[in-house]
Amino acid sequence: MKEMRDFVKKCEEEGILKRIKAEVDWNLELSHIATLNEQKRGPVLLFENVKDYDIPVVTSAFTTPKKLAIALGMPTDMTMSQMAREWMKLTTKQLIPPQTVSNGPIMETVVEGDDINLFDFPAPWFYPQDGGRFIGTAHYIITKDPDTGWVNLGTYRSQILDEKHMGVQIIKGKHADFMLQKYKKMGKPMPAASVIGCDPIMFLVSSTLVSAETSEYDIIGALRGEPVEVIESDLTGLPIPANAEIVLEGFIDPENFREEGPFGEYTGYYSGKAGEELPKPCLEVKRILRRKSPIFWSTSVGKPVNDTHMIQSLNRTATLWTDLETMRVPGIQSVYIPPESTGRFWAIVSVKQMYPGHSMHAGTAVISTTTGHYGLKGVIVVDEDIPADDMTKVWWALSVRYDPRRSTQIINRGRSTPLDPALPIDAREIVSRIIMDACIPFEWKKKPVEIQLDEETVKKVQGRWSELGLD
Ligand SMILES: Cc1cc2nc3c(=O)[nH]c(=O)nc-3n(C[C@H](O)[C@H](O)[C@H](O)COP(=O)(O)O)c2cc1C
Ligand SMILES: [Mn+2]
Structure with missing residues (x-):
C-alpha cells in the first residue's frame, strides 16, 4: 500500500x-x-x-x-x-x-x-x-x-x-x-x-x-x-x-x-x-x-472509541511490549493498552511467573518504560493463563486472585499529560500511578485448586454436538 x-x-x-x-x-x-x-x-x-x-x-x-x-x-x-x-x-x-x-x-x-x-x-x-x-x-x-x-x-x-x-x-x-x-x-x-x-x-x-x-x-x-x-x-x-x-x-x-x-x-x-x-x-x-x-x-478525536484511541492502543501496546523485551523482563505473554482507556491510561500485562516477585517485576517495569512513564495511571498484571486483551478473564483475575492491600502499589509522582481532565487544570505535570497485581503469588506453597474440565468428557460431548442439536 x-x-x-x-x-x-x-x-x-x-x-x-x-x-x-x-x-x-x-x-x-x-x-x-x-x-x-x-x-x-x-x-x-x-x-x-x-x-x-x-x-x-x-x-x-x-x-x-x-x-x-x-x-x-x-x-x-x-x-x-x-x-x-x-x-x-x-x-x-x-x-x-x-x-x-x-x-x-x-x-x-x-x-x-x-x-x-x-x-x-x-x-x-x-x-x-x-x-x-x-x-x-x-x-x-x-x-x-x-x-x-x-x-x-x-x-x-x-x-x-x-x-x-x-x-x-x-x-x-x-x-x-x-x-x-x-x-x-x-x-x-x-x-x-x-x-x-x-x-x-x-x-x-x-x-x-x-x-x-x-x-x-x-x-x-x-x-x-x-x-x-x-x-x-x-x-x-x-x-x-x-x-x-x-x-x-x-x-x-x-x-x-x-x-x-x-x-x-x-x-x-x-x-x-x-x-x-x-x-x-x-x-x-x-x-x-x-x-x-x-x-x-480527518478524524473525530473526542470520546472513546474512535481512530485516535485505536491508534494509541495499537502503537502503545507495541512500544510498551518492545520496551519490556528490551529491558529483558522474562515471561511476558501478552500486553494490551485498551482503546477504552483512551489507548493510554491503563495497561494490562500477562506474565508467566518464574520466581517470587516476578509479577511485580513486570508491573514496576511497565511504569519505568518510555511508553509507561508518561500519562499511564494503572497497570494490571495477570498470570499467563489470562490473555491481556481478554477483559472477561481480566475481570475474573481481579476478582479471585487480587487482594487490594497485598496486591496494590501506588507510586505518587509520575509524569503526566497536560490533557488529563482528572487533574486540576493548573497542576497537570504530575500524576500518581497504581500497580494492581492480579496474579497468584508465586511463593505460595498452598495454591487454590482451579476447576478444569475433564478432557475425555470434553472430547466426547464435542463429538455429540450435532446429536444434541447444538450446532
Ligand atoms: C489524532 C491525534 C491527535 C494528536 N494531537 C496531538 C497534539 O495536539 N499535540 C501533541 O503533542 N500530541 C498529539 N498527539 C499525540 C502525538 O502524535 C504523539 O505523542 C507522537 O508521539 C508525537 O510525535 P513525537 O513523538 O515525534 O513528538 C495526537 C495523536 C493523535 C492520534
Ligand atoms: Mn518522534
Whole structure:
C-alpha cells in the first residue's frame, strides 16, 4: 500500500467502506455523522459531497481492528494485541529509510503567495465549543533537527487561524518541540510541513512514541517492507512524501505563538480554553502542494472509541511490549493498552511467573518504560493463563486472585499529560500511578485448586454436538 487511495480501495473491496453521496455540512454535521457511526463501530466513511467543497473527506478509518489490519497489510482476523506483537517484530528487525525521488503526484498542483487559502479545504468544525475548524487531525507535521538532520513526523492537532496560518499544538517535550527550541536558540524560524492524506501507516506511525533521533519514516519503511518515496522540498528542505494528497509547507516562528483551541480532545473533554493554556506554535503556510483532485482525511478525536484511541492502543501496546523485551523482563505473554482507556491510561500485562516477585517485576517495569512513564495511571498484571486483551478473564483475575492491600502499589509522582481532565487544570505535570497485581503469588506453597474440565468428557460431548442439536 502506497497511498490513501489504496486504502480506500481495499476497504471498499472488503465491504467496510461507505460512500456518502448526500450533501453534508462541514460545520458539525460531518463530525457528528462520523461520531455516531464510530459509536456503532461502523464502516470507513467517504463523504463525497461536502457543502461548499468538491474535495471528498474520509473519516472513521481505524475504528475496528480489521480496518487497522488492512492499513498494516496484516491478516484481518488478528486481535489488537497480536497486531501490536507483529508491529514490534517488524520494527525491531530492520529499519528502512526513505528513498528520494524527483517527482510524484503531490506535485500535481503548487499553490503559492496570495493564492494560499486554508479555507479551500473541507476542514470540519467538530464539536460545539471548539475554537474553530481543525484542518490537521488525521495528519502529521514533518520537521528536521537543525544540528543532526534527524527528520521527525509527529501528529499535533492543527487549527485554521486564518487563510495562511494554522495553530499547531506541539506539547512541551514532544520531538518537534525539541527541534523548535533549537531554532529558537539560533534565532531562526523552523521549517515545517503538514501532510494530510497518505498511506495510512504513515499517520499510524506519526503518533507513535518512537525514540528521539529515530525517524518515523524509517519505522514506516520497516512496517511496509519498502521505503517511503520522498521529494526534497526546495522551499523547506524537508522530505515530502511523494504520494501524499495535500501538503502545507511553511515556517513556525519560535518567538511568535498564538491562541488556538479549545478542541474536543481524545479524553472526552475540551482542552485549550483561551487563558487556561499557553499560546501554541503557529505555522505560516508559504506553499501548498496538492493533487488535482485530492482526498482530505480527518478524524473525530473526542470520546472513546474512535481512530485516535485505536491508534494509541495499537502503537502503545507495541512500544510498551518492545520496551519490556528490551529491558529483558522474562515471561511476558501478552500486553494490551485498551482503546477504552483512551489507548493510554491503563495497561494490562500477562506474565508467566518464574520466581517470587516476578509479577511485580513486570508491573514496576511497565511504569519505568518510555511508553509507561508518561500519562499511564494503572497497570494490571495477570498470570499467563489470562490473555491481556481478554477483559472477561481480566475481570475474573481481579476478582479471585487480587487482594487490594497485598496486591496494590501506588507510586505518587509520575509524569503526566497536560490533557488529563482528572487533574486540576493548573497542576497537570504530575500524576500518581497504581500497580494492581492480579496474579497468584508465586511463593505460595498452598495454591487454590482451579476447576478444569475433564478432557475425555470434553472430547466426547464435542463429538455429540450435532446429536444434541447444538450446532
Ligand atoms: C489524532 C491525534 C491527535 C494528536 N494531537 C496531538 C497534539 O495536539 N499535540 C501533541 O503533542 N500530541 C498529539 N498527539 C499525540 C502525538 O502524535 C504523539 O505523542 C507522537 O508521539 C508525537 O510525535 P513525537 O513523538 O515525534 O513528538 C495526537 C495523536 C493523535 C492520534
Ligand atoms: Mn518522534
